Amino acid sequence: MKTLWITLLGTVLFFWSCKEKPENNVPEVQESVQELPKVKRLSPIISELVQFFSDTTLAEGADVNQIIAFKKIDNDDTIVEVDMDEGVSLYKSMMTPKNQEAFPIFEIRNTDTAILPISGKGFGGAIWAKVLIDRNTLEIKKIEFDHKAESEGYGAAMTRSSFENQFAGSVVNMEKNSFVLQKNIEERVDYGTPIDGISGATMTSEGVLDMVNEGLKKYKGYLVSLKK
Numbered sequence: 001m002k003t004l005w006i007t008l009l010g011t012v013l014f015f016w017s018c019k020e021k022p023e024n025n026v027p028e029v030q031e032s033v034q035e036l037p038k039v040k041r042l043s044p045i046i047s048e049l050v051q052f053f054s055d056t057t058l059a060e061g062a063d064v065n066q067i068i069a070f071k072k073i074d075n076d077d078t079i080v081e082v083d084m085d086e087g088v089s090l091y092k093s094m095m096t097p098k099n100q101e102a103f104p105i106f107e108i109r110n111t112d113t114a115i116l117p118i119s120g121k122g123f124g125g126a127i128w129a130k131v132l133i134d135r136n137t138l139e140i141k142k143i144e145f146d147h148k149a150e151s152e153g154y155g156a157a158m159t160r161s162s163f164e165n166q167f168a169g170s171v172v173n174m175e176k177n178s179f180v181l182q183k184n185i186e187e188r189v190d191y192g193t194p195i196d197g198i199s200g201a202t203m204t205s206e207g208v209l210d211m212v213n214e215g216l217k218k219y220k221g222y223l224v225s226l227k228k
Contacts, residue, residue, distance in 0.1 A: 045088045049115055052144060053108055053132050069107040077221025079105070094119040095148070097126045103218055112136050118215025122207040124149035127158065129208075131216065135226050138172040145208060155204030166195050167212065174220045177213040181205060 042064065050058045050067065058064070070087035073079045082090075082104075090104040094117050106115040112135050119128040125148040132142040143164050150156040157163060170193040172178050180192040192213070197205030 043084075043088045045091055046084065049106055049130070052130055052142070053113065053115060067109055069109055071105040071107065071222075072102045073105060073219060073222045074102040075218075079222055079225065091117050094128050095126055095146075097121055105219070105222060107135075113141060116216065116219050118211055118218070120207055120211025120215060122147055122150050122158070123155050123201065123203040124151060127204075127207060127211060129211065129215070131212075133172065133216075133223075135223065138174070138223060140167050140170050140172065143167045143212075147204075150204055151201070153200075155198060155201040157198045157201065158204060158208055163196075163198060167193070172216050172223075174217060174224065177209075178216070179209050179212055181209060 042058065046064055046068075047058050050056070050064075058067075064084055068084075070082050070084055071079055072082050072087070072090055087104045087106065090100075090102055094100060094103070097119075100119070104117055106117075108114060113132055114135055116131045116133055117128065118131060119126065121127065127145065127147045127150070129143055129145045131140060133140055145158045145164060147156065147158060150158060167179065170178060173192065177192045179195050181197050182194045183197065195205075195209060
């Protein structure tokens, strides 16, 4: 009987010694998680510019700097390269009525074209435009207008393609006005390309033409330098 108890006791001690150590004594294995690099979301302005000159949507993750060269020109005709953020900031600032000290230039790589933003004042406040221009011939390839508060059915019609298309194909004159309202031709000596104004929105029409004529002259130092 004594032998049996000794055997049982030995068995219990054996299993006790084989028991796993408490879980809190086991070194915790930390799983290494690699943090993925954050993808910088593009400004809607960049997507707008790409769609303007290419009629396509910018692919997610595309390297914009391989598509557009960002520059600016100041009131002293000094031209320097800038980064994308500064170019976008300058463009946004043109949508508010204030004196602009520098103007953005968006050169389309591997082409002879560039987008030159311009701004002015309409009947209801700020108006602005994107102008796609051939840097060699100074021909306007495309133009799109926008506004802050022009009246629907009147001045807001400046965004209609039927109005915008009148400017396409014209060559910009850096010395004189490039465009004139059709109704003012007899009153003007420096004739430009005649433009039919917006019905019922004479002030907006005049504001648009003044914006295009004077706005593009602000890029004279840039456009003329390309011909040297």
